[in-house]
Amino acid sequence: MAHPDPDRLTLLALGDGGPDTAETAHLGTCPACRSDYDSLRTIAGLGREVAAELSLPPVADDVWHRIAAETGQDPAGSPRAGVSAGQDPVGSPRGSVSAGRDAAGSSRPSVSAGQDPAGSSWVGVSAGQDAAGSARATVHALPHRGRRTPARRLFRYAAAVVAAALVAVAWVVTASGGDPGRVVAEAPLSRQPAAPAGAGGQVQVVDDGSGTVRLKVRLTGMPAAEGLYEVWLYDGVNTMIPLGVTAGADLEVAVPPGLSLSRFPVIDVSAQALGQQEHGTSMLRGSVRA
Amino acid sequence: MPRTEGGVRPLVPDDLDRRFAAGDAGALRAVFDRHGPAVQRLARASLRDPADVDDVVQSTFVSAWNGRSTYDPGRAGLLVWLLGITRRRIVDLLRSRGREHRDSEAAAAVSPPETAVAESPERVLDRLIVADGLARLPEAQRLVLHLAFYADLTHTQIAHRTDLPLGTVKSHLRRGMRALREQLESSAEEVNDGAPGSRPPHAARPR
Numbered sequence: 001m002a003h004p005d006p007d008r009l010t011l012l013a014l015g016d017g018g019p020d021t022a023e024t025a026h027l028g029t030c031p032a033c034r035s036d037y038d039s040l041r042t043i044a045g046l047g048r049e050v051a052a053e054l055s056l057p058p059v060a061d062d063v064w065h066r067i068a069a070e071t072g073q074d075p076a077g078s079p080r081a082g083v084s085a086g087q088d089p090v091g092s093p094r095g096s097v098s099a100g101r102d103a104a105g106s107s108r109p110s111v112s113a114g115q116d117p118a119g120s121s122w123v124g125v126s127a128g129q130d131a132a133g134s135a136r137a138t139v140h141a142l143p144h145r146g147r148r149t150p151a152r153r154l155f156r157y158a159a160a161v162v163a164a165a166l167v168a169v170a171w172v173v174t175a176s177g178g179d180p181g182r183v184v185a186e187a188p189l190s191r192q193p194a195a196p197a198g199a200g201g202q203v204q205v206v207d208d209g210s211g212t213v214r215l216k217v218r219l220t221g222m223p224a225a226e227g228l229y230e231v232w233l234y235d236g237v238n239t240m241i242p243l244g245v246t247a248g249a250d251l252e253v254a255v256p257p258g259l260s261l262s263r264f265p266v267i268d269v270s271a272q273a274l275g276q277q278e279h280g281t282s283m284l285r286g287s288v289r290a
Numbered sequence: 291m292p293r294t295e296g297g298v299r300p301l302v303p304d305d306l307d308r309r310f311a312a313g314d315a316g317a318l319r320a321v322f323d324r325h326g327p328a329v330q331r332l333a334r335a336s337l338r339d340p341a342d343v344d345d346v347v348q349s350t351f352v353s354a355w356n357g358r359s360t361y362d363p364g365r366a367g368l369l370v371w372l373l374g375i376t377r378r379r380i381v382d383l384l385r386s387r388g389r390e391h392r393d394s395e396a397a398a399a400v401s402p403p404e405t406a407v408a409e410s411p412e413r414v415l416d417r418l419i420v421a422d423g424l425a426r427l428p429e430a431q432r433l434v435l436h437l438a439f440y441a442d443l444t445h446t447q448i449a450h451r452t453d454l455p456l457g458t459v460k461s462h463l464r465r466g467m468r469a470l471r472e473q474l475e476s477s478a479e480e481v482n483d484g485a486p487g488s489r490p491p492h493a494a495r496p497r
Contacts (some may be wrong), residue, residue, distance in 0.1 A: 007460040007463075014463065047439040047467075049417050051439075063344050063347050288441065
């Protein structure tokens with residue numbers, strides 16, 4: 001037979017359908033297609049494992065201090081070179097767009113996008129769409145975290161991330177069907193290493209027909225929270241969006257309009273110390289599937 | 291079969307990479323914040339002693355900063371370049387301990403005995419490289435691959451979810467997967483560049 005086309009080979013490597021008899025035979029005899037297929041399968045396998053590398057613990061501050069000392073850097077952070085106070089959207093040297101490091105979660109640049117129902121200051125960047133559908137992003141100052149960041153550049157980065165998210169949202173069709181209260185997706189929440197054995201949960205995505213999608217989160221076997229549990233949407237890469245907190249009771253939260261679960265398919269439940277603004281320690285995690 | 295899309299770098303270039311190469315004030319801290327966890331992850335996959343891990347992370351960033359003029363943002367992503375340094379620092383550290391290894395390759399690949407194969411340093415390194423590549427793909431490719439990898443959707447389901455034509459989804463998947471493969475393969479060269487001893491043929495290559 002002819003060589004399978006590259007699109008087809010990609011789908012096979014992703015496990016999206018199986019090879020038919022002719023394709024199996026061809027892959028058995030054509031070294032070029034076989035190696036193409038095998039290398040793509042390697043990528044597919046690694047891609048599926050990537051989730052294991054997304055919540056890496058930060059490096060201890062002490063290590064940074066040693067690096068700073070050896071390289072002559074300001075250990076407290078960096079000079080805000082090139083940032084004019086008047087133009088800086090963050091507004092003050094105490095502002096920080098990227099929380100940067102959290103206690104236990106990812107320390108990749110993270111931008112919290114979404115609504116801030118409680119009016120508290122944990123939202124770094126809130127994003128939305130205006131009536132005309134164009135993206136806007138606003139920044140709220142975060143409390144000082146003991147160091148300075150090149151906030152303006154990070155702001156640009158953050159704004160770009162948010163804008164990219166909104167572009168994605170523009171052509172992502174939500175699975176909304178219209179029946180009030182219809183469960184459009186659900187997923188188990190799996191215990192993360194920090195959670196005790198027996199901990200678990202369930203998340204349901206409910207479309208109430210008003211255009212707002214809500215998450216119903218049920219927690220089981222979770223210890224009494226020392227602080228609070230917080231529910232986050234996660235894109236699996238570098239953006240986590242806090243949705244709401246609970247002391248352990250079941251929780252129902254609205255997904256901010258303009259955000260798509262296609263873009264943020266991972267639901268994370270973290271333990272947060274009281275007052276902790278960054279993502280704390282992951283306790284449960286699940287991925288919403290179609 | 292066409293294996294690559296020519297010499298075009300498929301990944302979105304990163305402004306921070308260029309700032310680091312240029313020695314911008316604040317770039318080191320930003321790079322440390324962004325890539326430190328991945329560097330530490332690789333070190334932990336190879337070294338048991340937390341103090342050794344800290345030493346490797348420290349020397350990686352110090353070497354990187356001092357040698358930033360040798361980093362070419364057009365050639366590799368900064369993380370890949372950093373992980374290459376990390377790998378060499380791990381080898382250096384193990385050698386300086388006078389441990390007996392047949393060669394540096396064995397040293398770099400050494401891992402705690404209880405570590406499963408899936409957690410071998412080489413596998414962790416490959417994953418970190420793919421994670422980095424994924425984060426730097428053009429948005430549309432990244433989105434469809436996220437849905438394929440994390441939500442386990444088929445191309446038909448992705449098309450339904452995104453309202454993209456089926457052919458577009460398939461072409462994004464193909465381009466994204468091939469870009470990741472190129473990233474992994476070129477990274478194998480970059481990571482080994484200048485390393486004493488070379489890594490065996492990469493897993494992404496035909497065996």
